[in-house]
Amino acid sequence: MKITAIRFAKLEVPLKTPFKTAMRTVENITDLVVIVETDSGELGYGAAPATPVITGDTHGSMFYVIDKVIGPQILGRDIEDLNNICHIIQHAVVGNSSAKAALEIAMYDLWAKHYKAPLYKMLGGGDTHLRTDVTISVDHIDKMLDDATLALSRGFEILKIKIGTNIEKDIARVNAIYKELDKRATIRLDVNQGWTAKQTVYAIQKLEKMGVELELIEQPVKSNDIEGLRYISQRIVTPVMADESAFSPLQVIELIRTGAADIINIKLMKSAGLSQAIKIADLSELHNIPCMIGCMLEGSISVAAAAHLASAKTSSISLIDLDGPTLGQYDPVEGGVNFEHSHIELGQGPGLGIKTIKGLQELTWPF
Numbered sequence: 001m002k003i004t005a006i007r008f009a010k011l012e013v014p015l016k017t018p019f020k021t022a023m024r025t026v027e028n029i030t031d032l033v034v035i036v037e038t039d040s041g042e043l044g045y046g047a048a049p050a051t052p053v054i055t056g057d058t059h060g061s062m063f064y065v066i067d068k069v070i071g072p073q074i075l076g077r078d079i080e081d082l083n084n085i086c087h088i089i090q091h092a093v094v095g096n097s098s099a100k101a102a103l104e105i106a107m108y109d110l111w112a113k114h115y116k117a118p119l120y121k122m123l124g125g126g127d128t129h130l131r132t133d134v135t136i137s138v139d140h141i142d143k144m145l146d147d148a149t150l151a152l153s154r155g156f157e158i159l160k161i162k163i164g165t166n167i168e169k170d171i172a173r174v175n176a177i178y179k180e181l182d183k184r185a186t187i188r189l190d191v192n193q194g195w196t197a198k199q200t201v202y203a204i205q206k207l208e209k210m211g212v213e214l215e216l217i218e219q220p221v222k223s224n225d226i227e228g229l230r231y232i233s234q235r236i237v238t239p240v241m242a243d244e245s246a247f248s249p250l251q252v253i254e255l256i257r258t259g260a261a262d263i264i265n266i267k268l269m270k271s272a273g274l275s276q277a278i279k280i281a282d283l284s285e286l287h288n289i290p291c292m293i294g295c296m297l298e299g300s301i302s303v304a305a306a307a308h309l310a311s312a313k314t315s316s317i318s319l320i321d322l323d324g325p326t327l328g329q330y331d332p333v334e335g336g337v338n339f340e341h342s343h344i345e346l347g348q349g350p351g352l353g354i355k356t357i358k359g360l361q362e363l364t365w366p367f
């Protein structure tokens with residue numbers, strides 16, 4: 001099965017409620033969809049959102065890099081040669097992790113379709129049912145309490161609370177939500193780089209003394225502050241998870257070597273796709289460091305790929321934050337992975353299992 005062409009489309013889904021972190025506020029899930037054509041007529045689907053404040057990628061940069069830089073180097077290649085294709089994708093250009101992820105996802109989709117198996121089986125096989133947490137956006141306490149209560153009523157058992165805008169307000173937010181939940185759900189925090197190392201130690205020690213039980217704290221400090229992460233890890237009991245500090249396998253090796261993080265958040269949009277995410281999961285497992293599989297604010301095409309990976313890598317991926325599709329008002333993708341509140345169900349269709357995608361807006365360059 002040879003690659004003959006690459007097409008692009010935009011896919012937008014309005015959110016149920018605005019998504020707010022310490023870094024940005026968004027009202028829609030907006031993915032760039034990559035459609036790879038082959039000489040057999042089979043199509044491969046990949047996608048990526050633009051998360052410029054985290055990865056630097058924009059829809060324009062992803063389109064250009066795939067269409068003009070990487071794409072020409074993989075046209076005509078046989079999908080049976082997957083490892084070589086991924087090597088080309090990874091080395092054709094530095095950076096551009098989300099562009100590479102979108103293209104790799106389409107390649108893995110085609111590869112599994114070629115062998116007529118669902119992707120998770122091609123990756124080694126695993127459970128078809130996963131459960132995700134849900135994100136509670138940072139906001140006024142009353143809105144966060146309402147969102148947390150709604151999440152409980154929808155059956156979520158783990159809430160990822162976004163904070164990082166103001167240290168004292170953040171402590172009050174977490175304390176209020178913890179009391180309201182009254183142990184009916186597990187709480188994980190995501191600061192999205194909003195605090196300093198000293199503020200983090202102060203806030204978490206204060207919450208620990210108040211009796212607030214936290215599963216973990218995610219990326220409290222700036223992405224390049226590895227020394228800050230290490231400082232925090234040595235002073236608090238709550239496990240520290242690296243997110244924006246952990247893009248590549250080499251960065252993860254450094255985080256583990258320096259003892260800067262207890263947990264690694266793997267996202268395909270940071271790792272530049274599945275080939276490198278697999279390396280991170282494997283090297284973390286070798287060092288007894290658990291991983292979370294996470295996502296950006298992204299839709300069900302790329303999150304399906306992350307779910308297939310999580311299914312096949314349960315020995316290292318023990319935490320799941322794949323709530324992107326359920327934050328949208330609807331899922332325009334039929335036949336792929338089913339996302340129903342906290343429940344994620346992998347199908348038995350080949351590849352990612354995608355049958356149709358409603359609302360695709362075809363894109364041509366320049367746009």
Ligand SMILES: C[C@H](N)C(=O)N[C@H](CCC(=O)O)C(=O)O
Nearest residue numbers: 051135294295296297321323324
């Ligand atoms: C959507 C997911 N639960 C999440 O919270 N991801 C964020 C980044 C999302 C974005 O800004 O698009 C994270 O883990 O930091």
Ligand SMILES: [Mg+2]
Nearest residue numbers: 190218219243
């Ligand atoms: Mg995060």
